[in-house]
Amino acid sequence: MLKLSTENDLKVMRKNLINDRRKMSKTIIMCGGTGCKASGYQEVADALNKELLMHGVDSTVRLRITGCHGFCEQGPIAVIEPEYIFYCHITPADAHDIVAKTIKKGEVVERLLYTNPVSGEKIRTESEIPFYVAQERHLLSQNREINPCSIEDYIAIGGYLALAKVLDNLSPEEIIREIKMSGLRGRGGGGFPTGRKWTECYEAPGDEKYVICNADEGDPGAYMDRCLLEGNPHRVLEGMIIGAYAIGAAKGYIYVRNEYPLAVKHARIAVQNARRLGLLGENILGSSFSFDVSVARGGGAFVCGESTALMNALEGKVGEPRPKDIHTVIDGIWHKPTTLNNVETWANVPSIILNGAQWFASKGTKGSKGTKILALTGRIKNTGLVEVAMGTPIRKIVFDIGGGALNGKAIKAVQTGGPSGGCLPVDKFDLPVDFDLLYEAGSMVGSGGMVVMDESSCMVDVAKYFLNFLQDESCGKCVPCRLGIDRMLEIITNITAGRGTLEQLDLLEELADTVTQTSLCGLGKTAANPVLSTLRYFREEYEAHISEGKCPAGVCQALIEYYVDPEKCNGCGVCIKACIHGAISGQKKEVHVINNELCQKCGICRSECKFEAIQAK
Amino acid sequence: MLHYVTINVDGADIKAPKGTSVLDAAIEYGICIPHLCHVPGLSDFGGCRLCIVEHTVNGRTEITTSCTLKVYEGMVIMSNTQIIRRLRRNIAELLVAEAPNSRAIQDIAVRCGVEKVRYPFRNNDCVLCGRCVRACNELWQAKAIGFVGRGIDRHVEYVFGYRPDFCKQCGVCVQLCPMTIPPCDGPMKTGEEYLCGKCASQLMIAEAAPEKCIWCELGVGFSCGRYQGAKSR
Numbered sequence: 001m002l003k004l005s006t007e008n009d010l011k012v013m014r015k016n017l018i019n020d021r022r023k024m025s026k027t028i029i030m031c032g033g034t035g036c037k038a039s040g041y042q043e044v045a046d047a048l049n050k051e052l053l054m055h056g057v058d059s060t061v062r063l064r065i066t067g068c069h070g071f072c073e074q075g076p077i078a079v080i081e082p083e084y085i086f087y088c089h090i091t092p093a094d095a096h097d098i099v100a101k102t103i104k105k106g107e108v109v110e111r112l113l114y115t116n117p118v119s120g121e122k123i124r125t126e127s128e129i130p131f132y133v134a135q136e137r138h139l140l141s142q143n144r145e146i147n148p149c150s151i152e153d154y155i156a157i158g159g160y161l162a163l164a165k166v167l168d169n170l171s172p173e174e175i176i177r178e179i180k181m182s183g184l185r186g187r188g189g190g191g192f193p194t195g196r197k198w199t200e201c202y203e204a205p206g207d208e209k210y211v212i213c214n215a216d217e218g219d220p221g222a223y224m225d226r227c228l229l230e231g232n233p234h235r236v237l238e239g240m241i242i243g244a245y246a247i248g249a250a251k252g253y254i255y256v257r258n259e260y261p262l263a264v265k266h267a268r269i270a271v272q273n274a275r276r277l278g279l280l281g282e283n284i285l286g287s288s289f290s291f292d293v294s295v296a297r298g299g300g301a302f303v304c305g306e307s308t309a310l311m312n313a314l315e316g317k318v319g320e321p322r323p324k325d326i327h328t329v330i331d332g333i334w335h336k337p338t339t340l341n342n343v344e345t346w347a348n349v350p351s352i353i354l355n356g357a358q359w360f361a362s363k364g365t366k367g368s369k370g371t372k373i374l375a376l377t378g379r380i381k382n383t384g385l386v387e388v389a390m391g392t393p394i395r396k397i398v399f400d401i402g403g404g405a406l407n408g409k410a411i412k413a414v415q416t417g418g419p420s421g422g423c424l425p426v427d428k429f430d431l432p433v434d435f436d437l438l439y440e441a442g443s444m445v446g447s448g449g450m451v452v453m454d455e456s457s458c459m460v461d462v463a464k465y466f467l468n469f470l471q472d473e474s475c476g477k478c479v480p481c482r483l484g485i486d487r488m489l490e491i492i493t494n495i496t497a498g499r500g501t502l503e504q505l506d507l508l509e510e511l512a513d514t515v516t517q518t519s520l521c522g523l524g525k526t527a528a529n530p531v532l533s534t535l536r537y538f539r540e541e542y543e544a545h546i547s548e549g550k551c552p553a554g555v556c557q558a559l560i561e562y563y564v565d566p567e568k569c570n571g572c573g574v575c576i577k578a579c580i581h582g583a584i585s586g587q588k589k590e591v592h593v594i595n596n597e598l599c600q601k602c603g604i605c606r607s608e609c610k611f612e613a614i615q616a617k
Numbered sequence: 618m619l620h621y622v623t624i625n626v627d628g629a630d631i632k633a634p635k636g637t638s639v640l641d642a643a644i645e646y647g648i649c650i651p652h653l654c655h656v657p658g659l660s661d662f663g664g665c666r667l668c669i670v671e672h673t674v675n676g677r678t679e680i681t682t683s684c685t686l687k688v689y690e691g692m693v694i695m696s697n698t699q700i701i702r703r704l705r706r707n708i709a710e711l712l713v714a715e716a717p718n719s720r721a722i723q724d725i726a727v728r729c730g731v732e733k734v735r736y737p738f739r740n741n742d743c744v745l746c747g748r749c750v751r752a753c754n755e756l757w758q759a760k761a762i763g764f765v766g767r768g769i770d771r772h773v774e775y776v777f778g779y780r781p782d783f784c785k786q787c788g789v790c791v792q793l794c795p796m797t798i799p800p801c802d803g804p805m806k807t808g809e810e811y812l813c814g815k816c817a818s819q820l821m822i823a824e825a826a827p828e829k830c831i832w833c834e835l836g837v838g839f840s841c842g843r844y845q846g847a848k849s850r
Binding site for chain 1: 661666667686687736764766768770
């Protein structure tokens, strides 16, 4: 294929591609993201290909493997264009019906349709599913329209037009002004205004500048960046090229963690394809601007998501943060001015350039503009990736999109922002997703993790979990983070083991404050948030652990005792067989008894019992 | 020719050559900011966080380490406010609970106002101040030792775990280690650690007459700061 040397070449190519695609009558869109890969999309796709061949429609029907659609729980997912019929939980055996009925005759296969968990009715198309209805899918919606490995797909839906516009008639100052006016803020966690960052980097002295895309996403349960880089790598790349043009950089890096093999692969293919078409390299689209990108793989450290640690890692040093008294926009990688942005931030850039700052600023709240992708997980009916406009209340996300609690239990809290964020109780659910308001409430938007917890979660245990994670992932360079997290964990472990005292709560608060204020990098500065927010909103749970010696949620092993509810137990004997310690006894069809001296509180009986007869007190 | 800038530390205007750190400039003028990982002549990496100060820029005050902060004209630094003292005390408390078996750490704890240790003692041999690692890497360019592992597993270790040929056993690592001199009353056994605090009486002198601090009895354990040869026993 020839290199594109002018803006016109790009437009001609796009026109030809669109004409080509019109010849296809139908398209089966199959999600090939990591989530669907785990649930076996590959076998389904192979079976579909075979069926298409057998029915002789392979020349008019296209099977497109795309990035993540967001509804990972329902995978493998397929959507049939142009009607957008939505099939979920597909197995290879269903391939025949899909091709023979839906493709050839236009009939809908009822059993593959999505069932609304609230009303129980079958839903035919994607746009009617409540999970999708309440969202504003601006970034994610492109995922299903393109094959991430095909640059042609991206160009056909209008890709690289923003780049052409920029190179043709915008100066770096105009781009930065546009980004500034749009109010875009960093999506990686801090929420730093992107326009300001670019201005500072643009004004920083030096000819050699760098741009970096931070795809080292490590929060437990969050995968927004993976989904974007896997599903739409060219959009991220386009954003980076525009950013590089704006600040005057000639070299860029995508730092992606090695645990995301598909994202690494797709990013590499995207870079190669862009180079082939002349969208990367010397004299992009015939202009005087040259820029290239390399893909670097991370070594598996959470702390390398921190900007300076990431730069150290890219330089080949130990991935530890360094003091940031001079900002990285002036003294970044190899001590050169560097603009580092999150994947999602870069992905937002092309549409701001194309549609204008006003369009972007029209969505969201006063301080936070645009949309935000959130990874909604936990004890709710619908889990997956959701994209909402900034300012959407948490209540709407949890109950409308998430579908409410599982098994009729009451929702207690939501943990936002990953390990650096905090837990918000139900009465704070009217708070909107907004950088400043969530920060004031003791949590943060962060990179976008959202874990919903119900009454079966113990908040002390949640704090303990996150401290454990952070203790593992702290680099250990500075004292407050290394020893402070360790001591906080020690205190919380004492509390969950029933050895806590009320004085220790005050110590915990003071220590958390010290760690927050004195740590070297962002990891330490936010490490105490899970503790501080649970102490703020769920102090009574901590106190119940200490003064009453009870775990209200029945989670902390040392503080609970299992017993059999005589009204619910029907004497089936399942728990007797399940108990490996021989602690349960009883005759058939009679109420069983747990011997608490033998009971090791492993909880197996509780999970085995189908009648919820075994309970904790 | 050296270019000098004027900075304000705790209300005192002091002159410092461009390129020096706030900590160096302050010590030069007899304002002792407690510190552990800082060694004159070695790079500063901001690990111990004891030398934190309040740095006011454009009306916003942020807490940062003075060893990594470079001086510039007109900067305003507060090194001894109530907040800083409290935070510094908490950090020193963490350190002394981790490694009470060191005179230097015990001295620092007293100097930073620790009166009671609220955590169980651990009696570790290393506080990972990184003095040895940086001296080995930067002073002698030997690079025989380095940090291995992360988080609580982090420790100082030879390259690949055994002493390489390029370690000439110069001993600079031992010399700079804050753990080599035991507390005044002798080494503490595991389970019998305590906060020594005997030199708390000297704190008055150190607080009232700042120049005393640099040559003061506190910190003799590993010779505080740049006046290494000034007083030793």
